[in-house]
Amino acid sequence: MMGLPRFAPPKGGDAAGRVRSPNLFVANCGPAVGVSHDVIKAVFGRFGEVKGVYAADESGARTIVCYSEETSAESAAEALNGLPCPELNGRSLHIRYSVLQPSSPVKVNDSVHVALDASVLNIPGLHLMHEFVSAEEEQELLTAVDDRPWNNLAKRRVQHYGYEFCYEIRNVDTKKHLGELPSFLSCVLERISSLPDIDTSLNLHVDQLTVNEYPIGVGLAPHIDTHSAFEGFIFSLSLAGPCIMEFRRYSEGAWLIDNISTAEARDDCPDHTNYVRKAIYLPARSMLLLSGEARYAWHHYIPHHKIDFVGEKVIKRSPRRVSFTLRRVRHGPCECGFPQYCDSQR
Numbered sequence: 371m372m373g374l375p376r377f378a379p380p381k382g383g384d385a386a387g388r389v390r391s392p393n394l395f396v397a398n399c400g401p402a403v404g405v406s407h408d409v410i411k412a413v414f415g416r417f418g419e420v421k422g423v424y425a426a427d428e429s430g431a432r433t434i435v436c437y438s439e440e441t442s443a444e445s446a447a448e449a450l451n452g453l454p455c456p457e458l459n460g461r462s463l464h465i466r467y468s469v470l471q472p473s474s475p476v477k478v479n480d481s482v483h484v485a486l487d488a489s490v491l492n493i494p495g496l497h498l499m500h501e502f503v504s505a506e507e508e509q510e511l512l513t514a515v516d517d518r519p520w521n522n523l524a525k526r527r528v529q530h531y532g533y534e535f536c537y538e539i540r541n542v543d544t545k546k547h548l549g550e551l552p553s554f555l556s557c558v559l560e561r562i563s564s565l566p567d568i569d570t571s572l573n574l575h576v577d578q579l580t581v582n583e584y585p586i587g588v589g590l591a592p593h594i595d596t597h598s599a600f601e602g603f604i605f606s607l608s609l610a611g612p613c614i615m616e617f618r619r620y621s622e623g624a625w626l627i628d629n630i631s632t633a634e635a636r637d638d639c640p641d642h643t644n645y646v647r648k649a650i651y652l653p654a655r656s657m658l659l660l661s662g663e664a665r666y667a668w669h670h671y672i673p674h675h676k677i678d679f680v681g682e683k684v685i686k687r688s689p690r691r692v693s694f695t696l697r698r699v700r701h702g703p704c705e706c707g708f709p710q711y712c713d714s715q716r
């Protein structure tokens with residue numbers, strides 16, 4: 371079972387078959403096609419107060435936008451349906467009304483085997499290093515960030531060093547250098563620079579740090595870090611608590627859907643066939659490295675769970691998980707070998 375809100379096309383309607391609802395089903399729009407829920411909320415928010423933005427199903431390309439008022443949904447549907455939307459990467463949205471069905475939870479096969487080591491996942495460029503920092507270093511890093519100001523996002527808190535990451539555009543302003551990375555990070559940076567050559571083509575010099583603090587039960591929507599924003603590697607250090615990270619390789623068709631027909635866009639049929647799913651357990655103090663295919667072509671996702679099933683074990687998330695995402699800002703276009711996922715090559 372999955373905790374997605376359950377929406378369905380409304381029945382009946384007026385004489386012209388028009389149905390009213392404050393909720394819209396929006397196809398061809400979602401994290402799998404490079405559009406985050408934050409951006410969707412901002413765009414649809416122009417037409418009235420948006421109460422929530424949810425995945426309509428597991429495709430990552432169909433979204434439910436819930437307004438407080440029916441009239442807002444109507445204005446948005448009129449203005450945005452069928453037209454390319456410049457703020458949403460020029461995508462043409464397919465919009466219908468949707469109603470909440472509280473009594474019928476979506477049945478989704480949510481179980482995926484959770485690996486303890488990266489090697490068994492067979493995702494090129496994915497590495498997991500256990501006990502990358504000691505328990506003492508972990509405490510020092512947590513104290514250092516807790517002594518500094520946090521920025522509140524909707525469900526989690528963040529800090530940025532080196533360069534600020536802007537969530538609206540999912541990119542960084544390369545002209546705004548915030549300065550060197552803080553000295554509390556030196557033990558981590560030294561350890562990164564002395565890593566055995568994982569890939570000799572990678573220059574692992576890091577100049578941007580995002581600290582994320584996730585309260586229990588909070589995860590992160592599926593996404594690929596914007597290719598044009600960061601170079602070909604991403605480190606993620608887990609502190610204070612564990613999580614599961616799921617990886618999804620969407621088929622090219624799913625990524626490139628530009629015209630979902632009404633039949634294909636059915637919201638009563640969650641579609642698991644358009645991506646490959648793999649998952650790994652990230653314990654506290656472990657360092658994950660995404661490079662190459664793992665960084666460029668696989669979505670990463672942290673399920674919004676309070677409890678994770680890892681093999682036979684039931685693992686409770688701790689009150690919080692703090693992650694240090696370490697990257698290098700890119701100053702030119704991305705020239706990766708995965709143009710279908712690349713904002714520089716589309």
Ligand SMILES: O=C(O)CCC(=O)C(=O)O
Nearest residue numbers: 580582595606670693695
């Ligand atoms: O918390 C994490 O480990 C991942 C964070 C992440 O994916 C990101 O900041 O883009």
Ligand SMILES: [Fe+2]
Nearest residue numbers: 593594595670
């Ligand atoms: Fe990410």
